Amino acid sequence: MHILSIQNCRVIMSPQNIRPLTLDRCSINTATLGHHSPIERVIDLVARHGFGAIAPWRRDLSGHDVTTVSRQIRDAGLAVSGLCRSTYFPAATRQDFLANVEDNRRALDDAAVLGAPCFVLVVGTTPAGHKGLDLARAQVLEGLSLLLDHARHVGVALAIEPLHPMYAGDRSCVASLSEALAMCDTLDPEGRGGVATAIDAYHVWWDWKLADGIAEAGRKGRIAAFHVCDWLVPTKDLLLDRGMMGEGVIDLSAMRALIEAAGYDGFVEVEIFSNHWWNQPEQHVLEACGRSLQLI
Amino acid sequence: MHILSIQNCRVIMSPQNIRPLTLDRCSINTATLGHHSPIERVIDLVARHGFGAIAPWRRDLSGHDVTTVSRQIRDAGLAVSGLCRSTYFPAATRQDFLANVEDNRRALDDAAVLGAPCFVLVVGTTPAGHKGLDLARAQVLEGLSLLLDHARHVGVALAIEPLHPMYAGDRSCVASLSEALAMCDTLDPEGRGGVATAIDAYHVWWDWKLADGIAEAGRKGRIAAFHVCDWLVPTKDLLLDRGMMGEGVIDLSAMRALIEAAGYDGFVEVEIFSNHWWNQPEQHVLEACGRSLQLI
Secondary structure, eight states: OOOOOTTOOOOOOOOSSSSOOOGGGGGEGGGTTTTTTHHHHHHHHHHHTSSEEEEHHHHHHSSSSSSHHHHHHHTTTTOOOOOOOOOOOOOOOHHHHHHHHHHHHHHHHHHHHTTTTTEEEBOOOTTTTTOOHHHHHOOOHHHHHHHHHHHHTTTTTEEOOOOOOGGGGTTEEEEHHHHHHHHHHHTTTTTTEEEEEEEEEEHHHTTTTTHHHHHHHTTTTTTEEEEEOOSSSOOOOOBBBBTTTTTTOOOOOHHHHHHHHTOOOOEEOOOBBBHHHTOOHHHHHHHHHHHTTTTO | OOOOTTTTTTOOOOOSSSSOOOGGGGGGGGGGGGGGGGGOOOOOOOHHHHOOOEBHHHHTTTTTOOOHHHHHHHTTEEEOEEEOOOOOOOOHHHHHHHHHHHHHHHHHHHHHHHHHEEEOOOBBOOTTTTTEEEEHHHHHHHHHHHHHHHHHHHHHEEEEEOOGGGOOOOOOOOSEEEHHHHHHHHOOOOOOOOEEEEEEEHHHTOOHHHHHHHHHHEEEEEHEEEEEEOOOOSOSSSSSSSBTTTSSOOOHHHHHHHHTTTTSSOOOEEEEOOOOTSSSSSHHHHHHHHHHHHTO
């Protein structure tokens, strides 16, 4: 019999002749190193290992002058691939919701100072005492709509990161790329920009419509970031058991090919939450990242 | 400002006047009791607590004559809501794949003897040594196509259960209701039946397109089973930390309303994998199920 395939499901094939990935096109998200060292040291380490960019977390900037950090990053020869991450939008009270929005507005300013092309949004989810995701989704949309003009003004895209559905209960009501893209359509129907998606392989690899979603995102100019790590089998912890690229079952080469075919030419950013890797020396982690990236 | 909602996203509202759920319309999946007791005792317990049906696992039937068990279930006044679950289809070799298919063919016969309306399929995923999900999806489709005539012949629906995407690496390449429904369309384009879906709240609650999926499944007569438990916040284990209905964040009343509005009039089946509940006396678990079901 002939091979069956699901109707309307674009099969993702590992590419034969994808352009090799060089480290100058890669970025290190500072979460990958476990937030052990001060940002100055992390900038230096990332630059010395040959990566082209860095993606700091806001906690790494706490107590620092952002303009100074921005200059340190440039002086090290690095670009910034994004600023992580938003304060969750949903809240049980209107006052708390608006405070969350304002917190994210200030973060957009910091992202602009850093020269980040995007501010990565982990949007949050259902406030305590509620069930389902409708309320959270409505609050997230309203929060984004309150920030969109400012994002455009400072030139930093709001990058909605759909999280893996296992985080729908505590971290993100946006659980698939198609949902993030629908939010972009709602907020920016004319395609003026200012809102996009951050596509993390770990969060979306399972989706049978992934190829379609990436193609749509590219067509509409809505891929602001591409994050990689790997899905381990077995996965022992919902948050802190992500793998180094190549250790797991995600076909990262195929996904990179889709992302690049969709027109994305930004950095490939490594973001690994892992008790295992966070217990390794930072140099060792960066060397592993470098080796692994060249295989995808 | 007016309340925003995602374009094309049907908002799921908790219903005001859904018909109360009585236990005669509910089923206990034997996994809920942790497989501690022999099936005869479980049948007796489930019947004595007032439930209308039971869903045995194949491991509960091991070493038993299925015809005898079927009679014991009828004699206790219970129906069978489904037989759990399939042997995984995907395999690294053709021989192993075909052996998996034949194993599932025999299980369909057992399901028929039990009077089960469906055989619940946890389809399996990528064989060792492979990446991505395309190969697994193709094998699952072929396996189902090899079984469909037999399923129709014995009058037991192949019920594809989309599993939560956190199981895509080790249990099921079918990770969303839309994917399961697309497989049904591929296998049964004319709607002759024999293949359907098993919708488990735990696996699909996060999906922004859930309402559309349930409506489509109902319209096409492809809801073979409806399973319930709850998503705990925090969830501490990927497999064995599911909650009793009401303990978590799923809006089960809203989901039941959608399922019933879609035309499903089968049993509401409780299936809870939980170290906590498996350590409770079986009577205690069944009483908690009974109380909790009446609240959804």
